[in-house]
Amino acid sequence: MAQTDDHTPKVRTRFPPSPTGALHLGGARTALFNWLFSRHHHGDFVLRLEDTDRQRSKEEHVRGILQAMEWLGLDYDEGPFFQSQRFERYCQAVEQLLQSGRAYWCHCSPEILEQKREQAMAAKAKPMYDGACREQGLGPAPGAVVRYKGPRSGNTVYNDLVKGPISFDNAELDDLVILRSDGSPTYHLAVVVDDIDMNISHVIRGDDHVNNTPRQILLYQALDAPLPLFAHVPMILGPDKTKLSKRHGATAVMDYRDLGYLPEAMLNALARLGWSHGDQEMFSRQELIDYFDLDAVGRSAAVFDQDKLLRMNQRYIQAAEASRLAELVRPFLAPRGVERPDPELLSACLPELTPRAKTLLELSEWAEPFLKEEPAMDPAAAQKFLGPAQAPVLERVLALVQELGSAPQAMEEAFQGLTQELGLKMKDVAQPVRVALMGRTFSPGIFEVMAILGPERIKARLKRALDLARE
RNA sequence: GGUCCCAUCGUCUAGUGGCCUAGGAUAUCGGCCUCUCACGCCGAAGACACGGGUUCGAACCCCGUUGGGACUGCCA
Structure with a gap:
């Protein structure tokens, strides 16, 4: 963001999922907040797939994420970009850092590093890279990595748009690897280079990145690039207050589609997790865009309330156009043996059924006896x-x-x-x-x-x- | 262990020093409606983690304690 300008530069946000799994609730909420923020400020929203981890990134997950974004109606102005296609640019950035003395080659083997880490842990010290190669003036070699050369003193401070001022002691930050021994860039390098190149003005992401922010700020500075603004939104927890995971049941966005949830209900529920607008609970897509801003985002982690989503879904089903519901319920009817519902019958019974169904799945259960020639007898x-x-x-x-x-x-x-x-x-x-x-x-x-x-x-x-x- | 973050009903939250005997939503319970099941309506119960300050006055500001979380990787 060009901070020398008096007028406000264009807002540009991004959502950078890593295609190592399905789009889950936390990611979807992050995507939503970024999308809402860009839409609210008439800015751009960029989608970027962070697939620098070639082992774990999968094509099917890319498709799944794209599909989930589409289902939620989160459209993007640019992308999807793939980091795997930008390796050349990252190497160039590494070269730049090497040239300017802000990075150095490190020959320490993973085994040595692991050993030192364990020793440090045993001595109850912070397991940090000790900077063995920092002043060696080493060059490239098989198995070598490039590390960023960070300052050993001073503080890195930034003003988080949701949490306020946050300060870190640079001495707490060790020299992180920016180029792996196989020549691929690491997350920290790639994310910073991309956000610079893509002119991202606001980095809105999960709370788990707060500790990464100072190192990334240092990288921006080393690359001589202007800083974006940072906003860290709190995590989404499972009912047991631990980080949401598969143990907690449905965690992927598409799980909810398959369970019979409407995308607008999902969106509404996600938006209300960590964000509020007075006492209002139900928001149309347009209201969300009109009202959303970072100052109303909360600071504490939130448990995803399934019951509330369910109730919300019921409200949206009641509000939905009958013709749309007729279409949406079909995939749920087919497995019940109703392949081709009589359109007239279906549209006639739907209005009576919507107050009774909390999901499309339930709607299909209610509709079945109307649509079958001979309904099952209990x-x-x-x-x-x-x-x-x-x-x-x-x-x-x-x-x-x-x-x-x-x-x-x-x-x-x-x-x-x-x-x-x-x-x-x-x-x-x-x-x-x-x-x-x-x-x-x-x-x-x-x-x-x-x-x-x-x-x-x-x-x-x-x-x-x-x-x-x-x- | 270190660093950083967080703390209002079970859950999501309103609240930015007096409007708070703390509001809404959801879940729970009770009632009404009634041909069943829902919807709807009415009502009940339910929270400022603790301890110090600051102030005429604190859920709101400060400090500490406790608790929770994140990070601490050649994952992102």
Whole structure:
């Protein structure tokens, strides 16, 4: 960021996932904050894949991350860039540092280093590189690495946009490797070079990078580049307050899609983790953009609240357009044996189902008995509500439908008449009919169910139930 | 161990010295609604980690303690 200018330079943020796994909640939230910040300030958002670790980086993870970003609707203005394609530039930067005396070749073998580390630990000292090769003036050699030559005294201070001023004693920082023995750059070097080249103005990332920041600041300075602004957002924890991991169940963004969550619910829930806008809980995408800023980001780690997401998802399902829900629920219907749902039936039952479903998965469970020609019959329900005692009632209802059709108002009046005539409660009629029509003891209101199904389906299902009841 | 960060209901959080007998959300419990299940509505319970300061006054500022987390790699 050009700090010599009086006018505010353009905001440019980036999200740099490492393709060594799926996009998880923490990463998604970091991506979201970066995206929101850039959108709020009419800046740019850059996507960059940090795949300098050739062992662990996988093509499938790149695809997965891209897919998750798309699902969440986090679009980027530039990228995806791949660090693996920029090795030449990193080597150039290393060369520059070597030339200016800000870096040096180190011949220490990993074994020696490991030994020294253990000794230091045993002596309860800080396990730092001892700088054995620092003043040797060594050159390249097989197995050699390049280390950054850091200052041995002084302080490195920066003003974190969420945590405030943070200061480090340079003596605590050891000379980190910037070029591996196989010629590949390390994270610290690559991230700094990229952020310089890509003109990143704000580095918004996880809390776990706070300790990396001073060394990176030193690298910027060694490279004679202007500093970006840093903002470290707190971690996301599992219910046991430890760093979120696979032990905690669904942690990947796409897990939630497969569980039947809507992307807008996911986004809303993620945004509210560590960020707030007064007492408001529900935010549209546009509101998020309008209201988001770093000063409202909290400083303490947060546990991801699944229940709250679930509730939020339910609200978004209720608010969603029926036509979109019809599309979204299809992948959940197919495994239940409903490959081609009747479009009219589906759109008719959806409004009755949305207040009852917290996820698309649940929505498909509720929709199934409407959409199947012969819905599955719950044995326990049949046992209780479809016996000889109920047969007469079902017969009467069948006759009523034959005579009057299935319009809700007509049916309600007819049912009331029936209960009076037979001296029954409404539930004595409604429950058997419900089980007959839906195969289970729970469903939307019985008159709504009947209106949705229509006379023909009702008659067929009533007859089937009667066969069962008379046995 | 060292360095750095953090600390309000179970959880997410509002709160930036008086508006706080601490607000909202979620979860829990109770009630209403009712043909079942939900939704909705009403209500209950539930927190400023502890100890010192500063101040007329502290959840808010300072110091310490305790607790938690991150980093401490030729991972990112």
